[in-house]
Amino acid sequence: MGRFNTIQYITIASTGNATDFGDLSTPAFRMGECSSPTRGLVGMVNNGDASNIIEYVTIASTGNSTDFGDLTESRRSGTGFSSNTRGCFACGETGGGSTRVTVDYVTIASTGDATDFGDVISGHTYGTATSGNTRGLVLGGEGNNVIEYFTIASTGNGTDFGNMSQSGNQRFGSCSSAHGGL
Numbered sequence: 001m002g003r004f005n006t007i008q009y010i011t012i013a014s015t016g017n018a019t020d021f022g023d024l025s026t027p028a029f030r031m032g033e034c035s036s037p038t039r040g041l042v043g044m045v046n047n048g049d050a051s052n053i054i055e056y057v058t059i060a061s062t063g064n065s066t067d068f069g070d071l072t073e074s075r076r077s078g079t080g081f082s083s084n085t086r087g088c089f090a091c092g093e094t095g096g097g098s099t100r101v102t103v104d105y106v107t108i109a110s111t112g113d114a115t116d117f118g119d120v121i122s123g124h125t126y127g128t129a130t131s132g133n134t135r136g137l138v139l140g141g142e143g144n145n146v147i148e149y150f151t152i153a154s155t156g157n158g159t160d161f162g163n164m165s166q167s168g169n170q171r172f173g174s175c176s177s178a179h180g181g182l
Contacts, residue, residue, distance in 0.1 A: 003027035003047055007057065007065065022064040025055060032089045032129075034082035035059070036108040043071055043080060043089040043104075043114075050074040050095040054106065054114065068106070069113040075100045081129035081136030082108065083152040088117055090138050091124040099123030103138075103150065103158070118157040121148050140164055 005027040008018035024045060032043045038059055045053040045065075052074040055065035071089055078092030078100070090103040101123045104114035120138055127141030131152065138158065139147040145166065148158035 003029050021062045024065045030077040032078040032080035034080035034087035036084050039108050041087050044076050044078050046076050050076045068111045071114045072104050072116055077125045079127050079129040081131035083133045086152050088136055091120055091127055093125045099125055117155045120158045122146055
């Protein structure tokens with residue numbers, strides 16, 4: 001699996017190719033992402049090993065990522081979800097393959113280390129997440145078809161939302177209009 005440090009962007013209102021935005025601090029993969037209208041964050045920035053690094057960019061201006069703070073524990077292959085004010089990083093695995101159930105959160109507008117938010121019902125690796133401004137959903141993953149939700153404004157453990165229509169390796173990729181997730 002390739003590791004890249006390139007950050008690219010597109011303008012959603014018009015068609016066209018991606019344009020260079022800047023670079024991460026290190027070539028990486030298997031990260032969790034979240035954002036507000038002003039900042040984009042990546043957590044678990046790693047070169048293949050588990051990591052607790054969080055980096056951010058200011059969306060309105062191109063440039064390289066900057067250190068944001070640290071997660072409560074090192075991991076990789078997790079996911080992220082957010083509201084306009086809070087960013088959450090969920091699940092993943094340690095470098096030794098141990099699945100993590102941890103969910104951390106940060107206040108996106110101010111840099112600093114993450115705080116424990118709660119736990120998922122069952123550990124996910126390679127899962128995905130989607131969110132509106134109120135709820136975050138964590139779903140799928142390797143051998144997992146569970147969907148659970150979190151109320152982003154308050155801390156706590158995941159609550160059962162339902163199941164995906166297919167089980168197996170539901171990995172990566174999701175989007176939301178804040179009305180429904182795909």
